[in-house]
Amino acid sequence: MDVATNLERINQNIRQACENSGRNPAEITVIGVTKYVTIERAKEAINAGITNLGENRLEGLLAKYEYIQDDASWHFIGTLQSRKVKDVIDKVDVIHSLDRMSLAKELNKRSSRPVDCFVQVNVSGEESKHGIGADDAVSFIKELKQYPNIQVVGLMTMAPHIDDEAYLRNIFRKLASLREAVKAEQLQHAPCNYLSMGMTNDYKIAIEEGATHIRIGSALVGPQ
């Protein structure tokens, strides 16, 4: 399928999920995840109207950034090793995977401006998943105050790849309520207005539960 057709279907689903939950589709940002595809396919996404691209590895980001750069806002969505921060910091607009203090320290040091970050939370508690434990998220975010170049714009989670809708819904609800807990702290460095949750498998549910940023790979750019 061409990306434009895929995007039209995704937009329909977004409208439907918003209708189901009394939300405005304008609140939803679609991040096109291009990690599995070629530069050409990523460009096709841009031509279809995608303005936000996500990559989960430094190498993938650099390869596409060289050709696409200013045509998109760039989101780093994967685990970020501290030693690679210096190579991505000037290229990415948003980091979705702030999951430890040592990374915050490095981002703070290497950036010349405040960086928009999502704090990644491991809501499901799966050992294979990165992220701060849900119980530790608020205190972690409070501690980030010491780093003036870290701006916590929201929370991010990855749900397990399963089809149990009730289970997924519960994960997204937990992240949404955690956002409320952070907002209640009224921290200047953590307005925390956004929720980055929902991928190909589960974005409709995520939107119904409050997602503002959905990260879509397969449904948008694959299969070619």
Ligand SMILES: *Cc1c(COP(=O)(O)O)cnc(C)c1O
């Ligand atoms: C790959 C990836 C996505 C997109 O996955 P799809 O299931 O292909 O939509 C979203 N978020 C993260 C963090 C990813 O690594």
